[in-house]
Amino acid sequence: MSNIQTILVKSDDPDVTSAVSAALSEAEGFRVIYCRDDRCALRRLEEVEVDMILCDLDPDVPERENALIRSRLAHASCARIVIFGPEMMEEGLAMFERTASFMYLLKPLDPKQLGVVVKRGLEHAELARRHRILSRELKLSLDDEIFGREPGGSVAGGISQFERLVYASPKMAELVAEAKIAARTNMPILIQGETGTGKELLARAIHFNSERMNSPMHSQNCGGVADDALHSELFGHVRGGFPGAISDRLGLFRAADGGTVFLDEVSEISPQFQIALLRFLQEGEVKPLGSDKVMSSDVRIISASNKSLEALVEQGRFRRDLYYRLRGFMLEIPPLRERPEDIPVLTRFFVEKYAGVVGRRVLGVTSEVLKQLENYSFPGNVRELETEVQRMVAVAEQGGYIALRHLSERIRRTRAPERAEEGWMPEGATLKEKVESLERMLVSRKLAEHRWNQSRVAEELGLSRVGLANKIKRYGLRREAGHV
Numbered sequence: 288m289s290n291i292q293t294i295l296v297k298s299d300d301p302d303v304t305s306a307v308s309a310a311l312s313e314a315e316g317f318r319v320i321y322c323r324d325d326r327c328a329l330r331r332l333e334e335v336e337v338d339m340i341l342c343d344l345d346p347d348v349p350e351r352e353n354a355l356i357r358s359r360l361a362h363a364s365c366a367r368i369v370i371f372g373p374e375m376m377e378e379g380l381a382m383f384e385r386t387a388s389f390m391y392l393l394k395p396l397d398p399k400q401l402g403v404v405v406k407r408g409l410e411h412a413e414l415a416r417r418h419r420i421l422s423r424e425l426k427l428s429l430d431d432e433i434f435g436r437e438p439g440g441s442v443a444g445g446i447s448q449f450e451r452l453v454y455a456s457p458k459m460a461e462l463v464a465e466a467k468i469a470a471r472t473n474m475p476i477l478i479q480g481e482t483g484t485g486k487e488l489l490a491r492a493i494h495f496n497s498e499r500m501n502s503p504m505h506s507q508n509c510g511g512v513a514d515d516a517l518h519s520e521l522f523g524h525v526r527g528g529f530p531g532a533i534s535d536r537l538g539l540f541r542a543a544d545g546g547t548v549f550l551d552e553v554s555e556i557s558p559q560f561q562i563a564l565l566r567f568l569q570e571g572e573v574k575p576l577g578s579d580k581v582m583s584s585d586v587r588i589i590s591a592s593n594k595s596l597e598a599l600v601e602q603g604r605f606r607r608d609l610y611y612r613l614r615g616f617m618l619e620i621p622p623l624r625e626r627p628e629d630i631p632v633l634t635r636f637f638v639e640k641y642a643g644v645v646g647r648r649v650l651g652v653t654s655e656v657l658k659q660l661e662n663y664s665f666p667g668n669v670r671e672l673e674t675e676v677q678r679m680v681a682v683a684e685q686g687g688y689i690a691l692r693h694l695s696e697r698i699r700r701t702r703a704p705e706r707a708e709e710g711w712m713p714e715g716a717t718l719k720e721k722v723e724s725l726e727r728m729l730v731s732r733k734l735a736e737h738r739w740n741q742s743r744v745a746e747e748l749g750l751s752r753v754g755l756a757n758k759i760k761r762y763g764l765r766r767e768a769g770h771v
């Protein structure tokens with residue numbers, strides 16, 4: 288929710304607009320935007336962060352231009368109220384249901400009722416927002432219970448854990464070692480890595496391994512949040528400090544005093560906000576919106592980005608001075624495809640997690656499944672692996688193993704050499720041996736690609752069928768169980 292309570296009213300009915308202006312005066316702290324039609328409303332929704340939309344139903348507007356329907360999809364946290372006359376009861380109620388609106392109001396509008404409903408609607412949206420944050424915290428603490436293991440230790444079988452981060456690869460071991468050093472300091476930390484690599488998990492692990500562990504850690508996603516909203520979330524605001532500030536809000540910098548603030552998608556903040564953040568990092572001073580009292584706050588900033596901030600600095604889109612401030616320590620989480628050693632341990636870990644959650648008995652995954660997972664490139668990284676395992680656990684037979692048929696199509700179809708090829712080096716001492724090893728690789732790749740359709744492969748490689756059969760025999764190539 289934006290800090291400024293902006294209400295968009297879509298109506299061409301003068302009775303509606305006059306009731307609204309009587310009910311929602313600016314003095315009470317509302318910024319009201321009037322639009323005569325849906326087209327105008329849609330445009331304004333794109334331009335301004337709107338907290339609530341009051342929509343006078345117009346049955347002639349086609350669905351894709353309907354501001355109420357569109358706002359539900361594109362601006363999910365914006366509260367909705369539908370207005371219609373008694374003669375449109377049926378369509379009105381249908382629209383109310385369909386758009387999950389907070390309330391509907393019948394014409395003629397009563398300004399008193401309208402005022403009360405709008406205020407309740409806004410409070411409701413704010414509670415929903417807080418509820419979302421708390422549920423997320425709760426989910427994370429449930430995770431803690433499931434895996435209530437010793438933090439930081441090494442678990443059996445070469446698997447290591449840093450809080451809830453599981454890994455076995457040397458690359459991650461190195462990163463975690465660095466993270467532990469960074470945790471002990473008070474410096475800001477910048478975590479970079481592709482989506483789903485575990486940036487947030489690492490940030491939490493750092494917090495819980497720092498001296499700040501007994502103070503709170505608060506997270507703020509900076510992506511797609513308007514400046515004033517971000518300002519109020521982080522620095523807070525005072526009641527009446529600006530139109531729509533119904534009550535005080537303690538910003539996260541103050542709420543996390545003594546602890547950590549995690550700024551996710553930090554690359555997305557505007558040039559103006561970059562200045563505000565830089566100032567905070569330099570002075571540690573917090574001035575809530577609408578207040579002239581300056582307060583101080585001692586928090587450590589951990590920020591995360593899936594874009595390279597350095598590249599943004601080069602392009603002039605991110606302040607260099609801020610970049611240097613943020614990267615007291617810089618931790619880069621490698622993508623999952625660069626640390627395949629982590630795939631088996633993560634898979635086992637997630638099987639255990641989800642089998643526990645849904646109360647299913649799954650014995651494990653077959654080695655073919657593991658192999659196939661290791662061959663896949665995981666553009667969505669660990670998150671994608673986690674979702675895949677979660678799905679497989681749900682569809683696997685009770686008491687059985689997760690087998691190839693449980694894998695989703697895109698992973699089942701990955702061909703083994705695809706990735707191996709990158710680092711592929713011919714084997715053998717002599718040129719002849721090296722050439723043969725290359726030939727073996729090429730033939731086996733083609734066979735896998737065409738699922739052992741030998742006529743196709745022979746044709747594509749310019750061999751006769753007998754010639755291909757000879758090579759298959761000579762190199763001992765066999766069709767793998769997974770390739771049906």
Ligand SMILES: Nc1ncnc2c1ncn2[C@@H]1O[C@H](COP(=O)(O)OP(=O)(O)OP(=O)(O)O)[C@@H](O)[C@H]1O
Nearest residue numbers: 451452453481482483484485486487488593669670
């Ligand atoms: N090493 C790991 N061990 C266990 N779980 C992991 C690990 N890495 C990531 N995960 C899990 O993968 C999911 C994604 O992790 P997280 O949200 O930390 O990624 P992210 O880098 O912040 O992603 P995004 O850039 O999309 O925000 C989470 O459910 C997290 O628990």
Ligand SMILES: [Mg+2]
Nearest residue numbers: 486487551591
């Ligand atoms: Mg994240």
